[in-house]
Amino acid sequence: MKLSELIRSHPYAKYAAAVMLFMLVIWIDTHIGLFSSRHINLMIRVIYYGIVALGFNFLLGYGGQISLGHAAFMGLGAYLTANLAGNFQINFLPVLLISGFIPMVFGTLLGLVALRLERLYLAIATLGLGVTIQQVFQEWETFTGGYGGVRVPRPEMFGYVFAYSHHFLLLISLILLAVMILSYNFARSRTGRALKAMRDSEYAARSLGVNLVKYKLLAFAASSFYVGIAGSLYAYAERFVHPQIWGVELSLDMLAMVVIGGLASIPGSLFGAAFLVLIPQISRTIPLLNRITNINFILTGLAMIFVIKFMPMGIYNWLELKIIMPIIREEVQIEQRHRGLGEDDHGNPGS
Amino acid sequence: MHWQILIQNIVGGLETGSLYALAALGVVLIYRVSDVTNFAQGEMAMFSTFMTYTVWTYSQGAGLSYPYLTAFVVGIMLAALFGYLIERVFIRPTSESSLLGKMIVTFGLILVVNGSAAAIFGTDSHYMQRAVSGTVVVRGIVFTPHSFFVIGLALALMLGLFWMIKNTFLGLAIRATAQDDEVARMMGINTKRITSFTWIAATVLGGLAGLMIAPSTNVYTGMMSDVHLKSFIAAVLGGFTSFIGPVIGGLVIGIMDNLVGFYISTDWQTVIVYGFLILVLIFKPYGIFGESPQKKV
Numbered sequence: 001m002k003l004s005e006l007i008r009s010h011p012y013a014k015y016a017a018a019v020m021l022f023m024l025v026i027w028i029d030t031h032i033g034l035f036s037s038r039h040i041n042l043m044i045r046v047i048y049y050g051i052v053a054l055g056f057n058f059l060l061g062y063g064g065q066i067s068l069g070h071a072a073f074m075g076l077g078a079y080l081t082a083n084l085a086g087n088f089q090i091n092f093l094p095v096l097l098i099s100g101f102i103p104m105v106f107g108t109l110l111g112l113v114a115l116r117l118e119r120l121y122l123a124i125a126t127l128g129l130g131v132t133i134q135q136v137f138q139e140w141e142t143f144t145g146g147y148g149g150v151r152v153p154r155p156e157m158f159g160y161v162f163a164y165s166h167h168f169l170l171l172i173s174l175i176l177l178a179v180m181i182l183s184y185n186f187a188r189s190r191t192g193r194a195l196k197a198m199r200d201s202e203y204a205a206r207s208l209g210v211n212l213v214k215y216k217l218l219a220f221a222a223s224s225f226y227v228g229i230a231g232s233l234y235a236y237a238e239r240f241v242h243p244q245i246w247g248v249e250l251s252l253d254m255l256a257m258v259v260i261g262g263l264a265s266i267p268g269s270l271f272g273a274a275f276l277v278l279i280p281q282i283s284r285t286i287p288l289l290n291r292i293t294n295i296n297f298i299l300t301g302l303a304m305i306f307v308i309k310f311m312p313m314g315i316y317n318w319l320e321l322k323i324i325m326p327i328i329r330e331e332v333q334i335e336q337r338h339r340g341l342g343e344d345d346h347g348n349p350g351s
Numbered sequence: 352m353h354w355q356i357l358i359q360n361i362v363g364g365l366e367t368g369s370l371y372a373l374a375a376l377g378v379v380l381i382y383r384v385s386d387v388t389n390f391a392q393g394e395m396a397m398f399s400t401f402m403t404y405t406v407w408t409y410s411q412g413a414g415l416s417y418p419y420l421t422a423f424v425v426g427i428m429l430a431a432l433f434g435y436l437i438e439r440v441f442i443r444p445t446s447e448s449s450l451l452g453k454m455i456v457t458f459g460l461i462l463v464v465n466g467s468a469a470a471i472f473g474t475d476s477h478y479m480q481r482a483v484s485g486t487v488v489v490r491g492i493v494f495t496p497h498s499f500f501v502i503g504l505a506l507a508l509m510l511g512l513f514w515m516i517k518n519t520f521l522g523l524a525i526r527a528t529a530q531d532d533e534v535a536r537m538m539g540i541n542t543k544r545i546t547s548f549t550w551i552a553a554t555v556l557g558g559l560a561g562l563m564i565a566p567s568t569n570v571y572t573g574m575m576s577d578v579h580l581k582s583f584i585a586a587v588l589g590g591f592t593s594f595i596g597p598v599i600g601g602l603v604i605g606i607m608d609n610l611v612g613f614y615i616s617t618d619w620q621t622v623i624v625y626g627f628l629i630l631v632l633i634f635k636p637y638g639i640f641g642e643s644p645q646k647k648v
Contacts, residue, residue, distance in 0.1 A: 066451065113629060116636045119451065120388050124587045125632050128625040131580060135621050248576075252458055259455050293474065294466040301462030308452045308459070309445050 012184045015266070019177040023170055030166040040165045041237070042281065046274045047169075047176050048233040053257040053269035054183050055226025060255065061264035062192060063219030064199030065114060066123045068251045069130030073103040073224045075137055075246030077231025082150040082241050083143065092155040092162075092236070096175075099232035100225045107224020111217040130251055137243040149242030152235045162236075172233055179226065183266055186222070195219055196264070227254075256300055260307050262314030271316040276300065355492045360609045366498035367578075368605020369505035373560040374582035375589070375597035376509065377553030382591050383529035384549040387442060387453045391460035392557050393579020395437065397572060398464050399430035399558030401472045404479055404570045419480060426562060427555055434554025437464075438547050446546075468572050479565035501563045508556065509598055516594065525549065581608070584628050590638025600639070 026043075029035050035043075052074065059065045077099040084095045110129060114122050137144045144150065155162045155171070162168045186192055194215050197205035206212055235241050257276050262268020280296035283289050292298070311318035374392060381389045389395075403426030410418040437460065445456045481497040482504075488494070516522035527535040528545045536542050560582075561575055568574045582597075585604050589596025604624065612620040631639065 064451070066454070113633060117632060118636070120382075120454070120591065121587055121632060121636060121638075123388070123390075123454065124583050125629055127580065128584060128628050132622045132625040135619075139618050252461065255455065255458055256462075292470045294469040297462045297466030298470070301459040301464075301466065304459030304462070305441055305445065305456050308448055308456050312448065312452060 012181050015180045015184070016177060019173055019180070023173050026166060026169055026173070030164070037165055040169055042277060044165065044169050044172060044233075044237045046270070046277045047172050048230045048237060049253075049257065049273035049277055050176060050270040051179050051230040051233065052227055052254055053261060053273045054179055054266065055223040055230065056254045056258050057183075057223075057264060057266075057269050058186070058195070058226070059219050059223040060258050061262075061269075062187060062195040062199060063216070064195075065216065065219055066119055066255075067110070067114075067126040067220075067223075068123055068248060068255070069110065069126035069128075069133070070223065070227050070254055071246045071248070071250035072130045072133035072137075073107055073227045074231035074234065074250065075133070075241075075243070076103045076106065077228035078235040078241045078246075079137065079144050079150070079231075080228075081232040081235040082152045085153050085155070085236075086150065089153075089156075092157040092171075096229055096232050099235075100229040103228030103231070104221050104225040107227075108217055108221045110224070111220030114220060115213060115216055127248065127251075130246075130248060134243060134246050137246060144241070144243060147243065149240055152239045152241060154239070155236045168237065172237075175229075175233070179229070180266055187264070187266075191215070191218060253300075256304050258314075260300075260303050260315055262316035262318075265314060265317050267320075268314050268316035272314070275303070275315075279303075355490070356613070358492055359494075360613050361606055362494065362498055364606030364609035365602060366501045366605070367564070367581075367608065368585075368602040369502050370560045370564050370578060370601075371582045371585045371605055372598040372601030373505050373508060373556045374578055375585040375601050376512065376594070377556040378582060378586050379591055379594060379597050380512075380525075380549045380556075381553045382586075383594075384525060384532075385442070385446070385546045386450060387457060389460075389553065390454065390457040390583075391437075391464055392553065392582070393575035394461050394464040394468070395433065395554055396557030396561035396579070397575040398468050399426065399433055399554060400479075400561035400565055400570055400574065401468055402426060402429045402433070403558065403562050404477060404565070405472070407479070419482065423482075423562070426558060430555045430558035431551045433558075434551040435547060437554070438550035442550065443543070443546070465572055472572075474572055476569040476571035479562075479570050481566040482563070497566065504559070504563070508559070512552075513594065521545075521548070581605075581624075584624070587638055588628060588631055590640040592637065593640040596638055596640030 026035075026040075052070075056067075056070060059067055059070075080099040080102055081095050084090045084098060085092075090098075110126065113125060117125055138146060140146075155168065157171075162171060194205070194210045195218075197208065197210050198212060198215055202212060253276055257272035258269065259272070260275050261270070261272020279299050283295045283299060289295050307315060313321070374396060378389055378392050381387055381392075403422050406425045406429070407418055407422035410421045415421050441456060441460060441463075442453075445453060448456065481495070482500045483496040486493055486495050516525055524535070524540045524545050525548075527538065527540055528542045532542045535545075560578060564578055565574065568577075581604050582601065585600035586597040587600070588603065589598065589600030591597075607627065608620060608624055611623050615623065
């Protein structure tokens with residue numbers, strides 16, 4: 001079978017190809033050492049935030065639900081990993097799955113609350129929940145080590161310890177690929193379509209027989225699972241977890257990744273994650289800008305507002321639609337694009 | 352001695368509660384008139400307070416006879432200008448976005464305003480004086496006149512605002528725009544100017560709340576995070592669809608916060624208050640005084 005046919009018959013083969021290529025580059029680099037460890041760490045960070053953005057996209061991009069409390073679920077995943085791997089010496093994969101499943105249970109509970117709340121009230125309730133859980137992290141010292149934080153051992157799988165960050169990068173690239181394929185299939189399935197219908201109008205979706213209870217819970221459960229896994233990877237990558245990070249700022253960053261990168265788009269999620277991770281690094285190298293403290297805050301905020309105003313479908317989707325498509329004249333049947341956040345939905349409040 | 356402490360706590364709760372109410376009123380005003388949930392209210396208040404603080408230190412340095420009064424008045428004017436600029440530069444161009452889009456614009460504003468404040472004013476924490484200094488002891492109860500000043504100021508502002516909304520033409524225009532901006536426009540109301548005015552008013556309310564809380568939190572970039580969250584909770588608790596709801600919500604949250612902090616635990620204070628909010632929301636999803644909106648497909 002020819003490669004182009006393979007890509008056409010399995011649309012996510014291009015994700016596999018891209019990730020494999022990336023892994024090949026990294027594998028070659030383990031021998032020649034072109035990237036410094038700082039670069040490798042940045043790539044690791046882009047990948048786990050990419051998983052966060054993929055998860056948050058279920059909620060915001062596909063489901064149209066909002067949450068400002070997901071940083072707490074990421075923190076929960078990270079602390080679970082710290083405890084399971086540190087105190088019980090459990091292997092990487094079971095730790096990863098448990099760190100996803102327990103936040104998923106909490107996410108589903110949050111979804112139950114969300115069933116009754118409109119968008120604005122939901123945003124504030126989740127904000128409150130996020131702050132509350134962060135407070136619990138600070139106070140519950142046996143689990144989290146309080147303000148002192150906890151150390152995390154290196155990931156270990158089948159007796160092999162990932163002591164070298166190149167190898168860990170290869171490992172989490174594979175996890176990213178798995179997550180991307182899962183997301184792809186999820187979005188194209190009956191579930192994904194139901195979520196999009198719910199996003200565009202809850203009332204219309206309900207009248208078409210979409211079970212809102214089921215799909216809202218599902219959106220919350222799936223996104224918390226992803227975010228929990230990303231938290232676990234965070235713990236393994238940074239090898240230290242402290243309570244200050246799991247605040248509202250991180251939840252806002254998650255939102256920014258999805259909005260800037262592209263709603264309901266898998267490459268867009270990765271793009272958004274890369275944007276958020278790299279902006280502080282890049283602005284640090286530009287003269288004049290690097291004198292301004294917190295310039296990355298300003299740039300991220302401006303980017304969010306700019307995207308809402310000019311490319312409400314997100315930068316990646318915009319690029320694909322306006323630049324890439326016309327150039328390669330691809331006549332692929334484009335499914336109906338996410339209409340983004342640009343159109344006024346007056347007369348349809350909060351749905 | 353027990354009841355004295357109780358009264359002290361309640362007065363303290365009324366003081367912070369009326370600040371929550373002021374900030375919440377700003378949020379609700381903007382929400383009603385322009386359908387924007389301004390999550391950046393707290394950051395904007397912090398920025399206004401920083402401006403007032405800067406005026407205060409300069410007028411002290413210049414040897415003016417009433418530095419605090421000068422800072423108070425100039426600060427209000429600067430806050431009004433700031434609110435006007437934010438509306439003009441960020442909010443008006445994005446007013447055609449979806450509801451979620453407008454909400455996300457204010458999330459972006461949080462980052463922009465917070466980052467700018469750190470860039471302009473630095474990340475240090477500064478002392479700010481009280482409006483009225485000193486303490487008064489009545490029958491074993493320790494009062495600070497500052498708290499009465501705060502409660503009085505908040506009360507005066509709220510009554511003034513309510514009176515204006517109810518009795519003046521501007522208030523009528525605000526109510527009309529809040530109800531249906533299209534119809535209001537057809538009736539010859541300049542809704543853009545009304546939106547601009549509500550942003551100015553809300554920013555001034557937030558700035559005053561910031562200035563009043565500054566003596567107990569100090570002036571720094573994170574000073575408003577607690578007030579901001581609690582004011583949102585107050586607005587949710589009271590319901591976004593009424594103007595009186597957030598005021599009562601603010602007072603309830605303020606008093607409850609203080610009593611829980613004193614009688615139960617300061618460590619778990621925030622957790623308990625948020626738990627209370629989520630409980631209320633489960634049973635009354637639109638707040639205590641809120642009405643559920645009618646919806647069309």
